[in-house]
Amino acid sequence: MNSIIWPSKIREQHFQGWLQKLVPLHELRPESLQLASADASTRRYLRIGGKAGNSFIVMDAPPESNDVRPFIGIARHMSTDCGLHVPEIFAADETLGFLLLSDFGDLSYLKALQAAEPAEADRLMRAATQTLLQWQLKGDPARLPAFDESFVRRELQIFVDWCVEREYGRQWSETQLKWWEHSCKVLVNNIAEQAQVPMHRDFMPRNLMVCKAGDDSLRVGVLDFQDAVRGPIGYDLISLLRDTFISWDEEQELDWAVRYWEQARRAGLPVDPDFGEFWRQVELTGLQRHLKILGLFCRLKHRDGKPSYAEDLPRFFAYAIKVSTRYVQLSPLTHLLQDLQGTMVETGFTLR
DSSP states (O other): OTTOOOSOHHHHHHHHHHHHHHHHHHTEEEEEEEEEEEOSSSOEEEEEEETTSOEEEEEEOOTTTOOOHHHHHHHHIIIIITOOBOOOEEEEETTTTEEEEEOOOSOBHHHHHHHOOHHHHHHHHHHHHHHHHHHHHHSOGGGSOBOOHHHHHHHHHHIIIIIIIIISOOOOOHHHHHHHHHHHHHHHHHHHHSOEEEEOSOOSGGGEEEEEOTTSOEEEEEOOOTTOEEEETTHHHHHHHSOSSOOOOHHHHHHHHHHHHHHHHHHTOOOOSSHHHHHHHHHHHHHHHHHHHHHHHHHHHHTSSOGGGGGGHHHHHHHHHHHHTTSGGGHHHHHHHHHHHTTHHHHOOOOO
């Protein structure tokens, strides 16, 4: 356990006291504790072995910046009501922010897709869209907070505060601010016009795990769902297709999107009956997400001391510019993005 660095001695003492109570109950091996993964927040995950050769995951979510109650509630809903494969919760201290969870292993969708041949990538992505359909069909949106206009605008402001002003040191003119407000209205209206369904809010390959069912078939494990909301039906799909760390040719994106759309229509989900209009909604929804992520990654760099996230800024500028140049009502946004990135629009990008 000496390899685990704790933010404070008090946090470590709280953890040790909590863990020792669980050791006999779950036959844990405290000496096996090691870091499993960390994410962009203050939350992290530790792995601990069991005497039977199995292993568990410990969520370490400091309560001053995290609330584990949404994770617990949504995990139960996803598992019990939706039949999704999410971590089982064996123990939880909501006050201290510690959870003991089942371990889905190390093979994330991101790792699997990065190593996959086209046929295997197609199999994985089809399984992921099936999981998404199951979530949207069986999840209860009424129990989730609304991804409403104020929520959307707060996220868009992160782009202005941290990408435009902090990363690039720009202060927009009155005309540029009008262009930005126009663009925000287009994006806000697009989200409001879509049917509202359960929305994971980060349904991307790094948050999906390659697991096996009892018959050795593929089973998709779903992680990091504590921020789920009630939001537009296109959000989780575009999060899957246009990811933070892996990109696809548009022909492939469209193939997976059409398959999702056809299945969603057959299942009775409220997607637009015209695929062209549906894809427009999905792309504009993704644009809002990608602008937010540009801001978040700059914030991680400047505020949180995590500069590696900024290495993926070009990918998100490419996503954003591809969409803004496609739809005439977003031409003001193209000017703003071009101003930040110089000749990016003219020279183009490869998303590979």
